Amino acid sequence: MNGKKSYNNKQIEMFLDLELYIPAHHVARVIEAIPGKLLLAHYAHYTRGGRSSYHPKMMLKVILYEYLKKLPRCWRRS
Structure with missing residues (x-):
């Protein structure tokens, strides 16, 4: 495992498919x-x-989404 937490974004199984709710060009x-x-x-x-x-x-992915959505960073001073 190389000291990293396992990562599989397809592992969650729910009663609904989240892919259906995200537009194609999102x-x-x-x-x-x-x-x-x-x-x-x-x-x-x-x-x-x-x-x-x-x-x-x-x-x-988290950093890219934060940057593109211009979300505030906890370490950025205002």
């Missing part, structure tokens, strides 16, 4: 596709000490 679909095209082999090695980290693809 920014979330673009953000979903971008990290799949990047080579993140540089981040494959992780030390075994400490708490397991989040998957780099998942974190990149």
Whole structure:
């Protein structure tokens, strides 16, 4: 597992399919596709000490969505 938390965005099974509620040209679909095209082999090695980290693809999606939606960052000073 390389010290990372498992990441599978298709693992949640609910009584409804969230994909049906997201429009075809929504920014979330673009953000979903971008990290799949990047080579993140540089981040494959992780030390075994400490708490397991989040998957780099998942974190990149969060940062991209935050940036594109201009959401406030907790570390940004006003």
